Amino acid sequence: MSEVRESIAQARRVVVKIGSSSLTGADGRLSGAAVRRLADVIAGVRAEGRQVVLVTSGAIAAGLSPMGLPTRPKDLATAQATASVGQGVLVAAYSAAFEDHGVTVGQVLLTAVDMARRSHYNNAQRAFNRLLDLGVLPIVNENDAVATDEIRFGDNDRLAALVATVVHADALVLLTDVDGLYTAAPGTEGAERIDEVHSPDEIGGVDVSKRGSALGTGGMITKLEAASIATTSGISVVLASAPSAADALAGRRVGTLFHATGKRDTTRLQWLAHAARTRGTIVVDAGAARALRGRRASLLAAGVTDVRGAFEAGEPVDLIGPDGTVVARGFAGFSADEAVTMKGLSTDVLRDRLGEHFAHELVHIDDLVVM
Numbered sequence: 001m002s003e004v005r006e007s008i009a010q011a012r013r014v015v016v017k018i019g020s021s022s023l024t025g026a027d028g029r030l031s032g033a034a035v036r037r038l039a040d041v042i043a044g045v046r047a048e049g050r051q052v053v054l055v056t057s058g059a060i061a062a063g064l065s066p067m068g069l070p071t072r073p074k075d076l077a078t079a080q081a082t083a084s085v086g087q088g089v090l091v092a093a094y095s096a097a098f099e100d101h102g103v104t105v106g107q108v109l110l111t112a113v114d115m116a117r118r119s120h121y122n123n124a125q126r127a128f129n130r131l132l133d134l135g136v137l138p139i140v141n142e143n144d145a146v147a148t149d150e151i152r153f154g155d156n157d158r159l160a161a162l163v164a165t166v167v168h169a170d171a172l173v174l175l176t177d178v179d180g181l182y183t184a185a186p187g188t189e190g191a192e193r194i195d196e197v198h199s200p201d202e203i204g205g206v207d208v209s210k211r212g213s214a215l216g217t218g219g220m221i222t223k224l225e226a227a228s229i230a231t232t233s234g235i236s237v238v239l240a241s242a243p244s245a246a247d248a249l250a251g252r253r254v255g256t257l258f259h260a261t262g263k264r265d266t267t268r269l270q271w272l273a274h275a276a277r278t279r280g281t282i283v284v285d286a287g288a289a290r291a292l293r294g295r296r297a298s299l300l301a302a303g304v305t306d307v308r309g310a311f312e313a314g315e316p317v318d319l320i321g322p323d324g325t326v327v328a329r330g331f332a333g334f335s336a337d338e339a340v341t342m343k344g345l346s347t348d349v350l351r352d353r354l355g356e357h358f359a360h361e362l363v364h365i366d367d368l369v370v371m
């Protein structure tokens, strides 16, 4: 067994994600020392000529003190306000820490829609590429201040995996408060660290049900989802503890390595096929199902017989045929409520009855993947 994980050691473009639990002290507040330690490690990686995108949680944790709050707020509005205050504090802490290394940082705040809709996705991709070309370190977080319950990721694990696909990263390093994936939650008797995962089947029996820390949101479940998104897109993943960040990035045998299973340079559509949780279902007639299977056409409202679930425009939906089999997955061009009023109508009728805005595909051909 090789001592160095080449897929990580050789990675030229790396997305590093750090969770709230690793950025906070015992009091649950942002730890300046933790921010500086991470900045030291990332500056070292960049000095080797590698490019890094940092996805960092911690906005809510950083907002607790200025807002005079003892614990993470439960209601969405207060969480949004706290994140809005804390995000500035968080990025200021990183800016100062990276300035000591002569590294300029740029803040990028994303919502789930930015990762789903083609136009937003392309826009984000262009911004990342230019920041990296200019030698800037992009610092990413979810745009918590405007993300509603329906559309928010909530955890940053899946966001980090999607960012890794957007920037065509070679590797994704997830830093957390535990030194890898265990066969059961750490502390459980007999739980052992898993060194490498070659395929999802190997970890089918792993218990990830135990929640993470009070500040972290996703626990291990969202980390495994993130690993699945990235590895099926050809990106190797290491899950490791924050103190072992330097070793993890150097490819030393710390944490858990998830080997890439898919091809590199996949698009957001492969993510859609493999890992997206769909928010609803659009039932199509036999003709539309044939056209979709032949990858010949967008889905028009005329071919839709039923709409199920509650989805917003831009969210992933299953497209199923009259026999109930999933034909394709796509990003909906309209919300479920809108789709219900549009179903079965031709484009001309939609234009006449509902106006120009509705005279469009329900799912554009560029926004769907045949299953």
Ligand SMILES: Nc1ncnc2c1ncn2[C@@H]1O[C@H](COP(=O)(O)OP(=O)(O)O)[C@@H](O)[C@H]1O
Pocket: 018, 019, 020, 021, 022, 175, 176, 177, 178, 180, 181, 182, 183, 184, 185, 186, 206, 207, 208, 209, 210, 211, 212, 213, 214, 215, 216, 217, 218, 219, 220
């Ligand atoms: N099988 C498992 N292996 C490792 N950790 C697990 C497992 N099941 C649950 N966990 C929990 O997941 C936690 C990490 O998730 P979380 O607190 O959300 O971290 P972060 O803030 O870094 O996203 C660990 O502290 C651990 O308690």
Ligand SMILES: N[C@@H](CCC(=O)OP(=O)(O)O)C(=O)O
Pocket: 018, 019, 020, 021, 056, 057, 058, 059, 060, 061, 083, 141, 142, 144, 154, 155, 156, 157, 215, 216, 217, 218, 219
């Ligand atoms: N966007 C939120 C992060 C949410 C969160 O806690 O994520 P994580 O710690 O990665 O599970 C914040 O900055 O507070």
